[in-house]
Amino acid sequence: xxxxxxxxxxxxxxxxxxxxxxxxxxxxxxxxxxxxxxxxxxxxxxxxxxxxxxxxxxxxxxxxxxxxxxxxxxxxxxxxxxxxxxxxxxxxxxxxxxxxxxxxxxxxxxxxxxxxxxxxxxxxxxxxxxxxxxxxxxxxxxxxxxxxxxxxxxxxxxxxxxxxxxxxxxxxxxxxxxxxxxxxxxxxxxxxxxxxxxxxxxxxxxxxxxxxxxxxxxxxxxxxxxxxxxxxxxxxxxxxxxxxxxxxxxxxxxxxxxxxxxxxxxxxxxxxxxxxxxxxxxxxxxxxxxxxxxxxxxxxxxxxxxxxxxxxxxxxxxxxxxxxxxxxxxxxxxxxxxxxxxxxxxxxxxxxxxxxxxxxxxxxxxxxxxxxxxxxxxxxxxxxxxxxxxxxxxxxxxxxxxxxxxxxxxxxxxxxxxxxxxxxxxxxxxxxxxxxxxxxxxxxxxxxxxxxxxx
Numbered sequence: 001x002x003x004x005x006x007x008x009x010x011x012x013x014x015x016x017x018x019x020x021x022x023x024x025x026x027x028x029x030x031x032x033x034x035x036x037x038x039x040x041x042x043x044x045x046x047x048x049x050x051x052x053x054x055x056x057x058x059x060x061x062x063x064x065x066x067x068x069x070x071x072x073x074x075x076x077x078x079x080x081x082x083x084x085x086x087x088x089x090x091x092x093x094x095x096x097x098x099x100x101x102x103x104x105x106x107x108x109x110x111x112x113x114x115x116x117x118x119x120x121x122x123x124x125x126x127x128x129x130x131x132x133x134x135x136x137x138x139x140x141x142x143x144x145x146x147x148x149x150x151x152x153x154x155x156x157x158x159x160x161x162x163x164x165x166x167x168x169x170x171x172x173x174x175x176x177x178x179x180x181x182x183x184x185x186x187x188x189x190x191x192x193x194x195x196x197x198x199x200x201x202x203x204x205x206x207x208x209x210x211x212x213x214x215x216x217x218x219x220x221x222x223x224x225x226x227x228x229x230x231x232x233x234x235x236x237x238x239x240x241x242x243x244x245x246x247x248x249x250x251x252x253x254x255x256x257x258x259x260x261x262x263x264x265x266x267x268x269x270x271x272x273x274x275x276x277x278x279x280x281x282x283x284x285x286x287x288x289x290x291x292x293x294x295x296x297x298x299x300x301x302x303x304x305x306x307x308x309x310x311x312x313x314x315x316x317x318x319x320x321x322x323x324x325x326x327x328x329x330x331x332x333x334x335x336x337x338x339x340x341x342x343x344x345x346x347x348x349x350x351x352x353x354x355x356x357x358x359x360x361x362x363x364x365x366x367x368x369x370x371x372x373x374x375x376x377x378x379x380x381x382x383x384x385x386x387x388x389x390x391x392x393x394x395x396x397x398x399x400x401x402x403x404x405x406x407x408x409x410x411x412x413x414x415x416x417x418x419x420x421x422x423x424x425x426x427x428x429x430x431x432x433x434x435x436x437x438x439x440x441x442x443x444x445x446x447x448x449x450x451x452x453x454x455x
Contacts, residue, residue, distance in 0.1 A: 001454050002173065004204075008032070008044035010421050010447040011428065013208060013360060014065045017044035018177070018421065018447075019052070022170050023146030025139060026053035028080075029166060029177045029204070030060050033068030033099075035333060036362055039113055043069045046076055048450050055141035058152065059084040059128075060179025061163035062091040063248060068099055071116040071124055083137065085154050086130035087162030087292060090284050093125045095248060098277040102335075133164065134196065146170070156293055158182040158192035159399050160249035161285050167197060173455075176413060177204040180422070182398070183405035186220060187256040188285065190293045192401075194412050202455050203415035204447075208358065208400040210427030217396040224257055227354065227395050228267050231324065234391065235268045239350035240318040244338035244365055246330040247278035249399055250357045252285050252301060254326055257397075259304045271323035275309035276337065278328060309337065315344045318351075330357045332365035334380060339364060342379070343386075351390040356397045369394045403427075407434055410442070417443040417455055 002022050008015030014034035020027040026049065034042040057080050059067050067088075074080060084092070103115050131137060131154055139150040148171040154164035159180040168175040176197055183191045209217075218226070234241050245251045251274065261267035274282075282301040289297045309325060312318070318325070327338040342364070345351045359366040364379040371377045371392060376385045401409065410418060418435055420428040425446075432444045445453050 002170070002175070004419065004447075004453045004455065005048055006421065006447045006449045006451070007046065007048050008034070008449060009065070010449045010451075011423070011425055013358070013422060015042065015044050015069065016066045016422060017069065018204065019049050019054075020168070020175070021052060022150055022168070023148075024053055024143040025141030025146075025150055026055050027139065027168070028054065028057040028073070030066040030179065031057055031070045031073045032063070032065040035065060035331065036360060043072055045450060046073065053141055053143045054080055056080065056139055057082045058166055059088055059092075060157065060166060060177065061160055062088045062095050063160070063180070063246070064095065064099060066179065067092055067095070071096065071120060072113070074124055075114060075116070082128045083131055083152070084128055085162045085164050086132060087284070087288050088164070089125065089128045089130040090288075091162055091248060091281060092128065093121075094277055094280045094284065096121045096125065098247075133193075153196075155196060156193040158184075158189055160189065161252075161288060161292060165192065165194075165197070173201045174199060175202045175204065176200045176415070178206050178409070180206055180208070180399070181401055181409065183401045183408060184220065185295060186397070186399060187253045187260065188294050188296070188299070189253070189399070190295060193293065194409065197413050200413045200415040202417045202419060203410065203413055204419045204421060205406065205410070205431070206400065207406065207420050207423030207427040207431045209398060210403050210406065210423050210431040212403065212427075214402040214404055217398065217402060220397060223395050223397055224261065227356075228261050230352070230354065230393055232268050234350070234352040235270055235322050237350045238322055239348065239352055240322045241324045242338065242341055242345050242351070242353045243324065243326050243356055244330050244332045244353070245278070245326050245328060246357060247276060247328040248281050250330055250397070251278035251326055251328070252282050253397065253399070254356060255282065255301055255304055255306070256299060258324060271307050271321060272305065273307045273309040273312070273323055273325040273327070276328060278326070279306075315341070319348070330365065331359045331363040332368065332379075333363060339379075342368070345390050346386055347389055349389045353390055353392050355394045358398070358400070368392060403431060403434075406431055407438065410435055410439065415442060417445065419445045419447050419453060421447045
């Protein structure tokens, strides 16, 4: 019997952390932080496993909602052995150090968190075991009582560099945790590789876009054309374009997309502004271009002409020199570069903001993307009303699978059971209902934080 307990991320995007107890060996899939919450509320509920064995933490990829709580886990469970892909380990060195700076700036005495240091991150990253895709490792916990060994392997999830679905094999059972998975190609990343995944007993499936009508998303190519036309019009009107992006993944994908459109002569050549940890991560993408699956291995992101956004001291620069600004965070969270720029952008009638990725419905980015020119909105719950003078347009360049693609993944691996995670209730409900109607032999569980499932 295998016990499964979500510690976070069962019914929302944030603080992903899922516990497996296999014959006395304790394994965590991911250990993320919640982007909108603070203090202990932002962390997975580690109290749920305080009396249970924990031997290993397996990290699917380096986005903060999947890896950001790892330092806090190690504070509490210092003996835990950590595995990830080699690329996730390399990216973690950049993102976790960046998180130290952010936490130090935003923490207060009410958070009840022991903020970790850069030295602690150095030790943590060195302790991560980097594993190549497809390689099989064997896990045995201190209290393992089973007669069979546990085998684990990483499989390219197509989401961002280093992202992996995780296959666990024990006795005659196979469990596949998708992490964040994408079946479709992006500008850089190629869709997930499920070639070695078959005869699965339990599929633990993300449902991010489960409630999103795919007809509204378009395709990567059609959205590229639409974005290109929109930017050309904005530039010709003398305005600059702000594109809020995640430093990891979306920055690199949009940078490659914009450069390719300029190279083809479809997009007006103009300055592209980037900066911060996103640039560091782009260098990691470059270093791994020949050893990971990607669309164009010859593309070097560092060779794309870019201006450093942090060299701009006077924001009126963007009036005099219209350009495209790729600024984190993708959801325009308070305190981030995109949020700080937004205050200026809202005042400019010929400026534009383009949303390009997932946005939680309680974030400033979501509020902005659901407004239009002339509206008055509150970017945060307690902020003053601000008039939207700039143009606002929503585009869709998903790094997660569309809901129909999630069903294709289910059909491909043909599991006996599907456990739904990483999505709002309506997303999980749509996916669950579709699975039950299309696959009579599959059992479906909608996971809940702290609720144990046995299989």
